[in-house]
Amino acid sequence: MQSVNSPRKPIIALLMALILPGFGQLYNGEVNKAIWWFLSFAFLSIPGMALIALYLPTGWMLFALIAGLILTLSIWIYGIVDAWRTATKLQGYRLQYWQVSGSYALVLIFFNFLFMPLMIDYVRQNQVESFSIPSQSMVPGVLQGDVIFTDKRYNCPGCKNNVNRGDIAIFVYPNDRSTYYIKRIIGLPGDNVQVKGRSIMVNGDLLTKSENSTPQGLQVVESEGDRQWSVQWSSKEISTQEENITVPPGEVFVLGDNRDATKDSRVFGTVPLQDVVGLARQVWFSMGDEGVRWGRLGTVLE
Amino acid sequence: MDKEIDLLMKSDLLKVPDDFTSNVMANLEPLPVPESISQRWKTLKWVAYAGGGCWGLSQLLTYMFGIWAVTSASY
Numbered sequence: 001m002q003s004v005n006s007p008r009k010p011i012i013a014l015l016m017a018l019i020l021p022g023f024g025q026l027y028n029g030e031v032n033k034a035i036w037w038f039l040s041f042a043f044l045s046i047p048g049m050a051l052i053a054l055y056l057p058t059g060w061m062l063f064a065l066i067a068g069l070i071l072t073l074s075i076w077i078y079g080i081v082d083a084w085r086t087a088t089k090l091q092g093y094r095l096q097y098w099q100v101s102g103s104y105a106l107v108l109i110f111f112n113f114l115f116m117p118l119m120i121d122y123v124r125q126n127q128v129e130s131f132s133i134p135s136q137s138m139v140p141g142v143l144q145g146d147v148i149f150t151d152k153r154y155n156c157p158g159c160k161n162n163v164n165r166g167d168i169a170i171f172v173y174p175n176d177r178s179t180y181y182i183k184r185i186i187g188l189p190g191d192n193v194q195v196k197g198r199s200i201m202v203n204g205d206l207l208t209k210s211e212n213s214t215p216q217g218l219q220v221v222e223s224e225g226d227r228q229w230s231v232q233w234s235s236k237e238i239s240t241q242e243e244n245i246t247v248p249p250g251e252v253f254v255l256g257d258n259r260d261a262t263k264d265s266r267v268f269g270t271v272p273l274q275d276v277v278g279l280a281r282q283v284w285f286s287m288g289d290e291g292v293r294w295g296r297l298g299t300v301l302e
Numbered sequence: 303m304d305k306e307i308d309l310l311m312k313s314d315l316l317k318v319p320d321d322f323t324s325n326v327m328a329n330l331e332p333l334p335v336p337e338s339i340s341q342r343w344k345t346l347k348w349v350a351y352a353g354g355g356c357w358g359l360s361q362l363l364t365y366m367f368g369i370w371a372v373t374s375a376s377y
Contacts, residue, residue, distance in 0.1 A: 019358030050369060065369060072366050108354075112361045120368035132372040147372055170375050182375040263377055284370075 006095040013087035016104075017080040020112050024083025026104070029096055037079050038111065042119060045072035050128045054151055054160075058300045061149060062284045065128070126152050129278060131170055131180065137262035138182055140219070140230050141168060142301060143293070147285040150278030161279055163188065163252060165202065166227035168280040168301050171254070171271050182280065183264050184229065187253030189273065195243040195266060198233055200255070217260070229302060235260035245270075252276065 008028055017024025022038035025031075049068025053061045133146045142148065150170050154161040163169065165185055173179040187193040187202055194201040199208065200222070207222035217234035243266060247253045251270035256262025265271065286296035319325075364371075 015355060019355055019362060046365065046369060069366070069370070076362075076366070108358060112358050116361060116365040120365050124368060128369055130370055130372045131375040133375055135377045137377055173377070179377070180373060180375045181377050 006093055008087040008090040008093050010084045010087040013083040014080055017083035020108060021076055021079040023104075023107065024079065025086070026107065027099075028083060028086045028090055029093065029099065030086065037075070037082075041072065041075045041079070042111075042116060045069075045075060047119060047123050047127070050123050054127060054153060058281050059298065061282050062298045065149070065284075124152075128152060130284070131182065131278070131280075133182060135262075137256035137258050137264075138168065138184070139258040139261075140232055141184070141257045142182065142280065142283075143286060143288065143296070145287045145293070146283050146296065148280050148301065149282050149284055151281050152278050154279040155273060155276045163273065163276055164227075165191075165224045166229060166302075169252075169254070169276050170278040170280065172275040172277065173268070174271055174275065175268055180277070181254075183254035183256050183262070185252050185276075186255045186265075187247040187270075189247055189249045189251060191247045191253065193243070193245055193247060193253045195241060197241070198259070227302070229257065231255075231257045231259055233259050241266060250274070 013024040013027050015024075016027050020038070021041040022034040022036075025034035025037055045068055049064055049071065053064035053068070056064055129150050129152055131148050131150055133142050133144060133148065136144045151161060153159045154169075155163050163185055165188060167185045168182065169185050170180050170182050173181045186200065186207075192203050198218070198220070199206060201207065202224065205224070207224060208220055209223045209228070210221045212219045212221075217232055217236075220231050220233065222229055222231055245253070247270055250273050252273055253265045253270050255264045255266070280301045282301060283296050283299040286293040286299075
């Protein structure tokens with residue numbers, strides 16, 4: 001095909017760069033630049049920063065992910081500016097043989113509608129996922145209106161994190177698999193868990209370390225090994241519920257931290273380990289009746 | 303040569319004969335007038351571009367903010 005003079009239109013370059021980083025550069029005939037621009041955007045920004053964030057100390061996770069978002073936006077905006085500027089200079093441009101509408105359509109469909117959705121799905125399924133907490137079942141540890149990051153490298157072959165007692169975990173609700181729940185892991189497979197009123201014992205050890213009466217109810221500090229967390233009993237009436245179970249193999253016993261206002265293993269039984277999907281790490285946003293709870297942003301969940 | 307052009311430029315314009323149109327223009331073979339693309343197709347083309355562009359932009363934004371999109375941990 002004989003190449004023809006086809007001056008580059010800056011507005012077309014800008015619009016193409018707007019919908020896919022590197023696409024505007026492709027329109028300008030800069031193939032290598034287009035490839036690197038796209039790779040920077042697709043890999044270094046979202047998946048790269050998510051992976052980095054998970055290997056940093058937990059408290060740095062939110063900042064690393066914000067940095068990733070800023071990097072993504074910067075690559076995108078600079079790509080648009082670069083495509084516009086280059087197109088204004090290419091007024092005597094010879095069209096390449098591959099620069100036909102079908103090529104552009106193929107690139108757009110492949111990268112924008114196949115590659116990037118698959119990539120972000122991979123990150124959400126295997127690295128980091130965001131969850132909103134619409135209930136009070138985990139007060140005081142996790143508040144209603146918190147939005148948290150969870151580490152998905154949890155409870156899977158070769159994963160960094162195993163399930164441990166005291167973990168705040170996201171799991172699929174056994175009685176409705178379209179719903180996720182958030183609770184604290186109290187008993188592992190084979191553990192003996194005894195519930196007697198407000199006393200919780202695991203393998204004969206009482207979890208309660210200290211108690212403190214507050215206007216909200218009884219605040220109890222529980223511990224298991226070197227881990228420690230706070231739970232709340234808000235009802236003035238002490239429950240007479242008694243349970244003595246051995247957690248079946250392949251399952252875990254979970255409890256909400258807001259012990260009188262939660263549906264947990266005392267109600268729906270133990271949860272299959274394979275349904276435990278994420279470990280809660282950090283609060284990245286929190287909004288209550290009083291507005292945005294700025295003090296909770298970045299709170300590490302223990 | 304420039305001098306000849308200058309002299310020509312100084313002289314009066316040629317007078318076109320009255321029968322120029324009937325004699326000269328009649329012998330020219332008329333070329334077919336190219337069919338113009340209807341305005342409707344042009345509009346449809348730009349609507350398609352705009353639709354594809356909006357869809358592409360929404361996919362891009364879904365990717366950029368994918369990690370920040372929340373799932374509900376209902377209870």
